[in-house]
Amino acid sequence: MNYSIIVYIIGWILNFQAIFMVLPCITAVIYRESAGFSFVIAMVLCLVAGIPLTRKKPSNRVFYTREGYVTVALSWIVLSIAGALPFIFSRSIPNPIDALFETISGFTTTGASILTAVEGLPHCVLFWRSFTHWIGGMGVLVFLLCLLPLSGGYQMSLMRAESPGPSVSKLVPKVRSTAKILYTIYFALTVLEIIFLLLGGMPLFDTLCTAFGTAGTGGFGVKNDSIAGYSPYLQTVTAIFMILFGINFSVYYLIITKKFMQALKIEELRYYLGIIALSTLTIALDIRHLFHGVWETLRTALFQVGSIITTTGFATADFNQWPGLSRTILVMLMFVGACAGSTGGGIKVSRFIILWRALRKELHLFLHPNAVKKVRMDGKSISHEVLRSTNNFIMVYFLIFAVSVLILSFNEFDLVTNFTAVAATINNIGPGLELVGPTGNFSMFSPLSKCVLCFDMLAGRLEIFPLVLLFARDTWKKF
Amino acid sequence: MQIIIVGCGKVGRTLAEQLQEEETDLTLIDTSPEKINSATEGIDAMGVVGNGASINTLMEAGIESADILIAVTESDELNLLCCLIAQKTGHCHTIARVRNPIYYKEYDFIKKRLGVAMIINPELAAAQEISRLLSFPSAIKIDSFAKGKVELLKFKVMPEFGLDGMSVSQISAKLRCDILICAIESKDNMAIPGGNHVIHNGDFVSIIASRVNASLFFKKIGLKTNQVKNTIIVGGGEISYYLSDMLLPMHINVKIIEKDRAICEQLSDLLPGATIINGDGTDRALLMEEGLAKAESFVTLTNMDEENIFLSLYAKTVSSAKQVAKISRLSYDDVIDSLDVGSVIYPKYITADYILQYVRAAQNSIGSNVETLYHILDNQAEALEFAIHEKSPVVGIPLAQLNLKKNLLVGCLNRNGKVRIPRGQDSIQVGDTVIIVTTNKGLRDIRDILER
Numbered sequence A: 001m002n003y004s005i006i007v008y009i010i011g012w013i014l015n016f017q018a019i020f021m022v023l024p025c026i027t028a029v030i031y032r033e034s035a036g037f038s039f040v041i042a043m044v045l046c047l048v049a050g051i052p053l054t055r056k057k058p059s060n061r062v063f064y065t066r067e068g069y070v071t072v073a074l075s076w077i078v079l080s081i082a083g084a085l086p087f088i089f090s091r092s093i094p095n096p097i098d099a100l101f102e103t104i105s106g107f108t109t110t111g112a113s114i115l116t117a118v119e120g121l122p123h124c125v126l127f128w129r130s131f132t133h134w135i136g137g138m139g140v141l142v143f144l145l146c147l148l149p150l151s152g153g154y155q156m157s158l159m160r161a162e163s164p165g166p167s168v169s170k171l172v173p174k175v176r177s178t179a180k181i182l183y184t185i186y187f188a189l190t191v192l193e194i195i196f197l198l199l200g201g202m203p204l205f206d207t208l209c210t211a212f213g214t215a216g217t218g219g220f221g222v223k224n225d226s227i228a229g230y231s232p233y234l235q236t237v238t239a240i241f242m243i244l245f246g247i248n249f250s251v252y253y254l255i256i257t258k259k260f261m262q263a264l265k266i267e268e269l270r271y272y273l274g275i276i277a278l279s280t281l282t283i284a285l286d287i288r289h290l291f292h293g294v295w296e297t298l299r300t301a302l303f304q305v306g307s308i309i310t311t312t313g314f315a316t317a318d319f320n321q322w323p324g325l326s327r328t329i330l331v332m333l334m335f336v337g338a339c340a341g342s343t344g345g346g347i348k349v350s351r352f353i354i355l356w357r358a359l360r361k362e363l364h365l366f367l368h369p370n371a372v373k374k375v376r377m378d379g380k381s382i383s384h385e386v387l388r389s390t391n392n393f394i395m396v397y398f399l400i401f402a403v404s405v406l407i408l409s410f411n412e413f414d415l416v417t418n419f420t421a422v423a424a425t426i427n428n429i430g431p432g433l434e435l436v437g438p439t440g441n442f443s444m445f446s447p448l449s450k451c452v453l454c455f456d457m458l459a460g461r462l463e464i465f466p467l468v469l470l471f472a473r474d475t476w477k478k479f
Numbered sequence B: 001m002q003i004i005i006v007g008c009g010k011v012g013r014t015l016a017e018q019l020q021e022e023e024t025d026l027t028l029i030d031t032s033p034e035k036i037n038s039a040t041e042g043i044d045a046m047g048v049v050g051n052g053a054s055i056n057t058l059m060e061a062g063i064e065s066a067d068i069l070i071a072v073t074e075s076d077e078l079n080l081l082c083c084l085i086a087q088k089t090g091h092c093h094t095i096a097r098v099r100n101p102i103y104y105k106e107y108d109f110i111k112k113r114l115g116v117a118m119i120i121n122p123e124l125a126a127a128q129e130i131s132r133l134l135s136f137p138s139a140i141k142i143d144s145f146a147k148g149k150v151e152l153l154k155f156k157v158m159p160e161f162g163l164d165g166m167s168v169s170q171i172s173a174k175l176r177c178d179i180l181i182c183a184i185e186s187k188d189n190m191a192i193p194g195g196n197h198v199i200h201n202g203d204f205v206s207i208i209a210s211r212v213n214a215s216l217f218f219k220k221i222g223l224k225t226n227q228v229k230n231t232i233i234v235g236g237g238e239i240s241y242y243l244s245d246m247l248l249p250m251h252i253n254v255k256i257i258e259k260d261r262a263i264c265e266q267l268s269d270l271l272p273g274a275t276i277i278n279g280d281g282t283d284r285a286l287l288m289e290e291g292l293a294k295a296e297s298f299v300t301l302t303n304m305d306e307e308n309i310f311l312s313l314y315a316k317t318v319s320s321a322k323q324v325a326k327i328s329r330l331s332y333d334d335v336i337d338s339l340d341v342g343s344v345i346y347p348k349y350i351t352a353d354y355i356l357q358y359v360r361a362a363q364n365s366i367g368s369n370v371e372t373l374y375h376i377l378d379n380q381a382e383a384l385e386f387a388i389h390e391k392s393p394v395v396g397i398p399l400a401q402l403n404l405k406k407n408l409l410v411g412c413l414n415r416n417g418k419v420r421i422p423r424g425q426d427s428i429q430v431g432d433t434v435i436i437v438t439t440n441k442g443l444r445d446i447r448d449i450l451e452r
Helices: A003-020 A022-031 A036-054 A065-089 A096-107 A123-138 A140-147 A154-162 A175-199 A204-215 A232-245 A249-256 A260-264 A267-286 A294-309 A324-336 A349-367 A384-411 A415-426 A447-461 A465-470 B010-019 B033-042 B055-060 B076-089 B107-112 B122-135 B168-175 B211-220 B238-250 B261-270 B284-289 B305-318 B333-338 B347-364
Strands: B002-006 B025-030 B046-049 B068-071 B093-097 B118-120 B141-145 B150-156 B180-186 B189-191 B204-210 B230-234 B253-258 B275-278 B297-300 B322-326 B343-345 B370-376 B381-387 B408-415 B418-420 B433-438
Touching: A003 A022, A003 A036, A003 A065, A003 A140, A022 A036, A022 A123, A036 A065, A036 A123, A065 A096, A065 A123, A065 A140, A065 A154, A065 A447, A065 A465, A096 A123, A096 A447, A123 A140, A123 A175, A123 A204, A140 A154, A140 A175, A154 A175, A175 A204, A175 A232, A175 A249, A204 A232, A232 A294, A249 A260, A260 A267, A267 A294, A267 A324, A267 A349, A294 A324, A324 A415, A349 A384, A384 A415, A384 A447, A384 A465, A415 A447, A447 A465, B002 B010, B002 B076, B010 B025, B010 B033, B010 B347, B025 B033, B033 B046, B055 B076, B068 B076, B068 B347, B076 B093, B093 B347, B107 B118, B118 B347, B122 B141, B122 B238, B122 B297, B122 B322, B122 B343, B122 B347, B141 B370, B141 B381, B150 B211, B150 B408, B168 B180, B180 B408, B204 B211, B230 B238, B238 B253, B238 B261, B253 B261, B261 B275, B284 B305, B297 B305, B305 B322, B347 B370
Parallel strands: B002 B025, B002 B068, B025 B046, B068 B093, B093 B118, B230 B253, B230 B297, B253 B275, B297 B322, B322 B343
Antiparallel strands: B141 B150, B150 B204, B180 B189, B180 B204, B370 B381, B381 B433, B408 B418, B408 B433
């Protein structure tokens, strides 16, 4: 294992963290808040640790897949710890475990909170909470790849470890150019949303925080009632952008390069939009007696479906009070998740397409034992490796899920709370049902349970394997 | 610059590895997903699985905006077809590897009428390199400039030359040869030498000279310079055939040892002037019987890299022959270099080098006039050939008065077909071609040799 290069990259992560914290500092200056000093202290600490580590480029350039996974996992842990410092220093969240939970929830774009009321917090702290969503959404190492001149095969192992989805493909030949294109699309879409929200009369501060929360598909709001207090126009804009950010970014690249037909033919996109449409209609029928008028019902249903399937976690209504059918559909959507290559979490639509077709192939083989059949998606056959890793992913996913629910049940809460708490964190959504529903929060869990949920959030964001590898003995073996 | 490489074999990969270091966007095409996977794992390039002669695959790889397509698959026909289709759809230059002598003989037609910019035959290129080495056995490596009139030769300084401890200016004063010492590599240092640079035994020295002057220089320092009179070639493949075909007209005695009877008969048919021996080239007694001890050169071209190296090492112990070994697969270059097996020929690098030169020239040709470009001394320095088409601040002024960059030498002037090593009072004129040796990379124009 080449430790020097791992430490070097982590050093850069800390430096960038310090740069990111400039923004909440500016917020603090604008609102004249003393909490801004906690960001300055955290910045200095990051730089003190980061600059010595990055002063010299390590001579040992060996970088294989193993280093890639370890770097990504460790980077996210370091990022979360450093990001939690301002919460502790400003005494907004004095308990270190709570602060860590909140930060991890931010960077992994989960949006699960241990805070009972957010409106009393200083603006700079609220801004930082939302901004962590934006950083974590597209991935901090992808960001690093745009800026750091790392040459050769490195980049692919980093990108593969951080990007969500069953298989990673580049948009253009060079990893660095790909990273730049992804961030440009991300940035442009965010700006577009900010413009639309400002046009609807949302205050600038709320606009920025909401846009960050939507872009990263995070879900931290600046109001106690999430998005429910805003006008129908603002709710619709947010819903549409949530769904847009849940789409595979290569679709946007195809649109930019004027390959519209190819973009429309991507099967994952069709299924994703299909699932959204079907769920929205079913839920709207189910909850029609709770709201007045067709449009309000449809809008509320669409917002909640979009919010859950893209794993954002904003809420315009307390869906905990909805009938059983709607609640069940929402919990199922939690597992489906967004498209691969988007900023959303969950298992991903493409994995379900692959699994469904693999199952059909299996049935086919029962009837025709000697048949040769390939699993196909987008007109191409899926390689055995992708199929195998998808199967393993699902297996490990539910294993972690089961163990987490078991550990949480020591808290003596009801099964729905425990089940949806784990579902909401491992899928990076935020709110679950019952005690952790849109009006509840995660503060009542024991410290151990919070640690487990932190692990689930990181595992969900990094698609499990990078994080699990950290705990595998083989990873650290010299030989 | 966007480059598409069709075929991810030995050569395709070597090319991709070298091209990714430069400002290029690479796309690799191969029919085997495994090959694409393993290549894109280590190389920052996009991989497309498919047949490179299929228009859909080429479109997916972005043929419409590509600048160069390089076809290096197993099959000649596929390579040529790739190039033809690529030209019809895009505006790219195309390069094809063509092995079959039948097609290669139609070089002119393929180039002019089919529009393939460059075709390369790896076996022929390897044979050419070996024949150059045999006609100049003292050099370890030879690159040629100015259409072969000038050569860049690398040799190792031995105690018997009496050069140890002499400075570069002393050497030129004492020997009075029209050569230029353009680079000196000692153990872990490499330099473009000034007049005071001192040479030691064991250094590798590169000189620029015309062939006549180079042999004069080697004669004066007491190095065997005449071309070899005879050679033993082990292995009767394509390279052996091309090589023998080149050596026989040079009045070099050729003896080929080949195991396979059928190949022997074929060779004897094609090469009436050569002695063909049917036997195992690794048989010690056979080698001695055929006069290895007296041979002036010994070329090992079997399909087994290990055999080639081992035979070379053996030849070193029993004779003073110039040894040339072919390595096709092994990637332990550094280990092989440390073995002292004489000259080593890597066909995959030769092919890749030829293509790279073309790519670099194409890359450079945007606003520049580089004719040839060699990366020398393990890529630490470049030797570039510029054509002077117009007047510029460097033209007409004696070199001694030009404010040249550090670590830069004007190596050679080629005027009206005559080659000369420039002295301080010489000046560059319009119509010349000039060779520049430098460690400053990225020169695009002759003006760039001046210090800013």
